[in-house]
Amino acid sequence: MSTERELTLRALLTGILLGAILTPSNVYSGLRIGWSFNMSIISLLLAFGFWRLYSRQRQEAAWTLRESNICQTTASAAASIISGGLVAPIPAYTLISGQQIDAVPLMAWVFSVSFLGVWVAWYLRGPLLDSGLRFPEGMATLETMQDIFRHGGEAIKRIAVLFSAALASGTLKWIDDFVWHLPRWTPGVYLERLTFTLDPSLLLIGFGGIIGLRVGLSLLLGAVLAWGGLGSWLLDSGHIVLLPDSHGPQFKALVEWLLWPGVSLMVSATLANLLARYLVRLRRGEANNPSIGLPPRPSGIPLVGMLASSALVVTLQILLFDIDPLMAVLTLPLAMLLALVAARVVGETAISPIGAVGKLSQLSFGLIAPGQPTLNLMSANTAGGAAGQCADLMNDFKVGRAIGTTPERQLFAQCVGIFIGSIVGVLAYQLLIPDPQGMLLTEQWPAPAVATWKAVAEALTQGLDSVAPSARWAMLAALLSGSLIGVGEGLLPPERSRYLPSCAAVGLAFVIPASLSVMMASGALLAWLWMSRWRSFAERFVITLAAGLVAGESFVGVGASLWQILRH
Template identity: 65%
Template sequence: MQIRSDSPSSAAQSASTAVPVMKVERELSLRALCTGTLLGVLLTPSNVYAGLKIGWSFNMSIIALLAGFGFWQGLAARWGRGPGWTVHESNINQTVASAAASIVSGGLVAPIPAHTLLTGQSLPPLPLMAWVFSVSFFGIWIAWYLRPSLVDDDALVFPEGVATLEALTNTYRNGREAAQRLAALFIAAFLSGLVKWFDDFQRPIPRWAPTPLFERLGFNFDPSMLLLGFGIIIGMRVGMSLLAGALLAWGGLAPWLLAHGLVTLPPEASGPQFAALVQWLLWPGVSFMVCATLASLALRLLRRQSGGSASAPGLRLPAPGPALGLLLSVLLVVALQILLFGIEPWMAMLSIPLALCLAVVAARVVGATGIAPIGAIGKVSQLSFGILAPGQVTVNLMSANTAGGAAGQCTDLMNDFRVGRAIGATPMRQLAAQCVGIAVGSVIGVLAYRALIPDPQSMLLSQEWPAPAVATWKAVAQTLSAGLGSLSADVHAAILIGALCGTLLGTAETLLPARHVRWLPSPAALGLAFILPASVSMMMGLGALLTWLVGLRWRALAQRYGIAVAAGLVAGESMAGVGAAVFRLLQRAL
């Protein structure tokens, strides 16, 4: 799941007309590419870290806009010479950086570690970089051929693209405010990194809990600024849904499981017992999330079709020249499935049309709602390959990884195309910038993953690294491989109840008016709380609550600086965490 870094405060039409109209003077410049690359190097580890911690990632477009603008305009103001940092260079910069940071959709925080946990096999860095790049490269070319029909469809707003567009507009309208937001980001990042450094290398901050039982269930204090930052971003509905889910799962179900002997702990067990309890709790949580998301996705598509979406512009293919790029991406994905994972050629080739269809679905859903259904896309792919290749874990995970990775990059680039259309950018140059971004992200993302998780078997699905997306992909693959008969009767009942409740809530969320939906719990957050440690949900809920309280008193201040502070808290801790992991690796090597 990807958290949006902003939300559109006006309609797409008003946003597009507010952009300053100017001639394209500099666009795919060397400094724009280098700036985006540098920011991608800095920001990609943040998403890998956050994805393995809480299963969510952060859209980096607006952060890249602020950082690039602040640096180059600051230089121009200081020295009083040199070319200005143009709107189109800003767009290329954010395209490169966001493409690099969104590389986590290529599987680094979900199917790839799940495959390692189930098979014990781990790819070396270079083949893993090639694989992550290949599925992302495929998604870029799908977006290129979808661009004429979807970006020009007035029924598709692309809210995330509109948010980036508004940030771009406001930055060039009020450079002083952009500099202030950037300063807030850097201060928050420094404080967050300092807390992480102190906790890791100086004196561990106490993880206080009211009683030993609360501690075993995970209701202890977690001194994570990253979690507070994500709480600022997600808002009250999602934050309170996480708290409700934690109380239901870890405060209600977990003690019941222990009392009835469905989960047993060692007599001498002390501290959080996350690993033992989550093996049972993940099943109702996963079934709840999957069924809620699939029900919502199906109803949205049906409603769009019944509402006359057939009258929308048809597929209008651009010039056939880029067909070579699409063909190359297909050959690369198929060849790597065969060479790296031993998947049969016909099964590898079958993953291509499925990935294409699901990427189209994801692009339309993102255009209409702003929500990238990457998790649901992955589950549909896993279910499809579970039917076509029953019992084959590698096929189930890695062929499905093709669809998830392609859909992730396709939706990211479609939002960039939406911004580019409004400011008169050159689509092929945006595509080139996206290619640079995924190349950078593939290298840095894999290195960050290997530094953070040198031993997936012992480190993942633990209190420190809950990796909920990994747990979800692993659970689905296990179930489709061994069959539901391998699970106990109580787990069967939990899956059924979770699926029923998820379907009902997903249906209600889609069909009810927006004024009523805001009072419903978020299905994704409610289910996710079953897989996250209770301490994580508590801290994120606290961040959401504090932001809401600040907004009641200083609404303008919260709106102006909230996202910048949140991004700083996320980036500061995650980069400090990656740095600490690299330092420990060097210590062991020396």
């Protein structure tokens, strides 16, 4: 039996500290561009670098592989807390109802849906890991971990790149916020109205490097179609009339129309893709494979955990949102089913379909209980939160199985992480957005996920009669296009489907300013050029460099918001 150090106090505390530091970064980027970043590799590098140096100076026991796994499990769980609703259904609920949830109840709610996902992951661990799913994100973490433990100098180089990029990104953001407001170059007044400006944001360049060329070019295509094409038509045809004294980017006026085809494209493509993938597996006989069948029957402590998390989710729905008890109970089986779907998709593609999971839940409860926007949003919040933490923990289980970490200890680390993340994430959200009604769905805080969830809830509650007729035709075209591309992605082999545009990215470009899409596409193109010219070097440092750019600007952005509050 191995005696390698595993669930040590230093591993847990390091994960808690890193999770508390990294969580606000994901809240910031989630509200700004609708995406977040998996923090496993960042936390892995930072913890290894610190404890390697400390152990040498103090002659402490060496930092181990399994301690790294416990540490990154804790930190990534905390940073993944935004799947609990902080950048989508919770702000959407506030915008629709006008009610803002206090900090402590909100922390309890975010924790509860994430806690449910942890126990769902526990029961899916055996069936999914035994099924042969690769879990690319977990494998990338594993390969990085093994690489830096074999070659300690490699970790130091990557940490140096990470900190240098964060310093550059943070400094530029600090200059823009506190010293000199950097100019936003635009090719003309008309294009500026359509939000085509160059935003001096290294965070956007960094995200472009992470998402890759296909998604980056899809964002650019979406920006051209939405803001350059439809936006221009809306202004020229008089469908949207601006005030005589309106100047600068007209994001808020245009996005209220553009979000409808954008949301339709994202939802239809994702659902069609999932259906097509399932039909392909059914045709191959994989859908009934016993190795990926039902999880084992609950028993012992896991049964207590599952029952406790379920009771907590139902109770908080009733107390906080006045949801009918029967409807609250019905959210549980749907959340567990959709968590399974999300975990499988992550295992196959590394893409966490939290948005699609939420939309499926919204559509389901739109049919079961029409005309109830709160139930619609919170049922989807339950499903999305459970799915997000389930997928995150499955990646960690994949790493843990490869290096021999005890699964029960990983589960404990995940629970500690979501507890810390719930506290820090809620505080960061309320710090950044003290006035959701006035701040969200603006050029500064586009909050595309909020716009999407809010639009679906309103459409299912009020009906499509509340949508402009011209937008309804655009929705129909988007539904057909998204369905065709989604089916194509699901049926074609990966080497061919990668030539199709990413409908998730094209649809996202409809609900964020064109400037954000242009900058992320630029980052994706730069990363692709680097990879094409210096492949081995780029494979080592592109993601680390991009992560540093994201983290640096996010940290300074959160700090700037805190400073503004303290000053006033």
